[in-house]
Amino acid sequence: MNKIQIKNFNLSFDRRPSLININLDVEEHKILGIIGPAGSGKSTILRCINRLIDMEQVSRVTTTGDIQIGGESIFARHADVVALRRRAGIIFALPSPLPMSIYDNICYGPRRNGVVRKAQLDAIVEKTLTEASLWGEVKDRLNLMGPSLSGGQQQRLCIARTLALEPEIVMMDEPCSGLDPISTAKIEETMVQLKSKYTFIIVTNNTKQAARVSDNVAFFLMGECVEYGASSQMFTVPKDQRTNDYVSGRFG
Amino acid sequence: MTPSTSSGQWRMLSPKATQNIMRLVLGLATAITVFILIFIILFVLIKGVPVVDWKFLTDFPHKMGKAGGIFPTIVGTFVLTVLAIVFSTPLGVGAAIYLTEYTKENTFTRIIRFGAECLAGIPSIIFGLFGFILFVVYLQMGWSIISGSLTLAFMVLPTIMRTAEEAIKTVPYSYREVSQSLGATRWETVRYAVLPDALPGIATGIILSMGRAIGETAAVIFTAGSSMRLPTSIFDSVRTMSVHFYILSREGVSMKNAYGTALVLVVSILAINLAAYWLMQRFVSKHKRK
Numbered sequence: 001m002n003k004i005q006i007k008n009f010n011l012s013f014d015r016r017p018s019l020i021n022i023n024l025d026v027e028e029h030k031i032l033g034i035i036g037p038a039g040s041g042k043s044t045i046l047r048c049i050n051r052l053i054d055m056e057q058v059s060r061v062t063t064t065g066d067i068q069i070g071g072e073s074i075f076a077r078h079a080d081v082v083a084l085r086r087r088a089g090i091i092f093a094l095p096s097p098l099p100m101s102i103y104d105n106i107c108y109g110p111r112r113n114g115v116v117r118k119a120q121l122d123a124i125v126e127k128t129l130t131e132a133s134l135w136g137e138v139k140d141r142l143n144l145m146g147p148s149l150s151g152g153q154q155q156r157l158c159i160a161r162t163l164a165l166e167p168e169i170v171m172m173d174e175p176c177s178g179l180d181p182i183s184t185a186k187i188e189e190t191m192v193q194l195k196s197k198y199t200f201i202i203v204t205n206n207t208k209q210a211a212r213v214s215d216n217v218a219f220f221l222m223g224e225c226v227e228y229g230a231s232s233q234m235f236t237v238p239k240d241q242r243t244n245d246y247v248s249g250r251f252g
Numbered sequence: 253m254t255p256s257t258s259s260g261q262w263r264m265l266s267p268k269a270t271q272n273i274m275r276l277v278l279g280l281a282t283a284i285t286v287f288i289l290i291f292i293i294l295f296v297l298i299k300g301v302p303v304v305d306w307k308f309l310t311d312f313p314h315k316m317g318k319a320g321g322i323f324p325t326i327v328g329t330f331v332l333t334v335l336a337i338v339f340s341t342p343l344g345v346g347a348a349i350y351l352t353e354y355t356k357e358n359t360f361t362r363i364i365r366f367g368a369e370c371l372a373g374i375p376s377i378i379f380g381l382f383g384f385i386l387f388v389v390y391l392q393m394g395w396s397i398i399s400g401s402l403t404l405a406f407m408v409l410p411t412i413m414r415t416a417e418e419a420i421k422t423v424p425y426s427y428r429e430v431s432q433s434l435g436a437t438r439w440e441t442v443r444y445a446v447l448p449d450a451l452p453g454i455a456t457g458i459i460l461s462m463g464r465a466i467g468e469t470a471a472v473i474f475t476a477g478s479s480m481r482l483p484t485s486i487f488d489s490v491r492t493m494s495v496h497f498y499i500l501s502r503e504g505v506s507m508k509n510a511y512g513t514a515l516v517l518v519v520s521i522l523a524i525n526l527a528a529y530w531l532m533q534r535f536v537s538k539h540k541r542k
Binding site: 050052055082083086090092094096098100108112113161 | 356357426427428429430431432433434435436437440444445448449
């Protein structure tokens with residue numbers, strides 16, 4: 001079943017096209033990997049799916065086409081952006097804990113959503129930290145400031161914080177770009193374990209990572225989605241020459 | 253004749269001599285600055301310390317201030333300054349939040365910012381005159397705490413706004429992005445992710461404004477009057493320490509008590525500046541850690 005449908009989607013910054021005629025169906029409870037060289041629009045499409053692109057300060061953003069989640073357009077006139085962001089959580093490339101304790105970081109989303117009971121928050125913290133495989137390392141020091149953790153731990157904290165929203169979709173924007181192989185392995189493990197509960201989209205510069213974790217892969221180049229298909233096919237018998245060149249490491 | 257640095261031939265002085273002269277000139281500038289500061293403080297201390305005792309701080313002035321203490325003027329200064337800050341902080345910080353978080357940088361925001369900077373440069377006596385016409389006469393508040401504190405509030409408003417703006421701008425952009433991506437509204441983002449981090453910086457600006465308000469004379473004498481009674485409501489006239497000092501010295505009532513008042517005033521301002529300095533250090537060290 002398709003969770004997200006992107007239809008004829010175009011986006012430009014100050015009339016400079018950044019995404020060109022994207023058509024993409026994201027399957028529910030699968031992991032979609034988006035690969036492609038820098039500047040190909042991978043992160044931009046993530047920011048469109050939860051409309052974080054609305055925050056753009058520098059240039060004027062114009063879009064055409066549509067993105068639907070569960071059949072509803074996210075650009076509909078009465079679409080609730082706050083609710084959308086709870087449904088489609090995002091994890092950024094740089095680990096970005098807020099300057100507060102581990103506990104408060106995780107409770108940030110639920111509290112804004114009206115959860116205030118201590119017992120309920122405690123349960124959320126334990127559940128999400130366990131899911132992000134960080135619970136064992138921090139359970140005795142939940143009052144520690146988030147930014148004082150190591151990079152890999154910070155990123156797993158951010159994953160737990162996103163899971164605390166109980167999202168349907170979890171988007172990761174190059175989540176392992178600054179991390180060591182062990183932290184990377186832990187995060188990949190987390191994704192595979194949790195995909196029965198969530199729909200994942202992972203943007204990555206690392207084609208090997210995409211091959212390891214994703215069920216489907218989309219290859220982006222210069223704002224276009226060149227090829228989209230099952231991971232097994234994309235990395236062995238790509239249809240497009242450009243995809244072949246990229247996955248075999250001939251450029252990018 | 254142009255001095256040429258490449259050949260050194262046309263130099264009037266040897267590099268070593270320029271070095272020494274500049275060191276002397278710059279050192280002298282520093283020495284004079286420090287000397288002036290020390291001189292003023294020492295002068296006030298020497299003249300004021302013999303006058304100030306517990307009785308001076310807690311007694312009412314007698315014979316127009318020739319004898320007795322300065323208790324009502326301490327109360328007046330305190331009430332006026334606190335109220336001015338109470339009025340100006342929500343306005344200034346609110347405007348700063350609006351300009352940084354709710355608008356994009358454009359001509360409109362630049363005009364507001366330029367206006368605020370101009371406002372900060374207006375002489376305080378002009379504010380006094382404005383407050384006198386608006387609050388004292390037109391709104392019939394008379395010479396009162398309310399007229400005086402509103403005038404002072406207007407006077408420090410641009411400072412509070414600009415410092416709050418700068419403090420808010422130092423909060424990393426990623427906090428806003430993270431907060432909104434977690435389903436927080438714009439206001440929740442400001443309230444829970446931006447303001448807590450900007451607070452020490454905002455507080456520094458408020459305290460510096462307090463220092464400015466506490467020593468203000470011209471704006472206050474026009475709007476709060478110079479009654480020496482202890483105020484019972486915000487519609488009573490009060491005399492601040494600086495106004496008291498001005499009247500005592502200007503009208504030759506008592507130079508001795510004028511210096512006593514000056515000492516109390518200077519010590520209050522020093523204490524406030526120390527508090528601001530302490531907060532600023534905390535703010536800076538917190539940002540270095542990141």
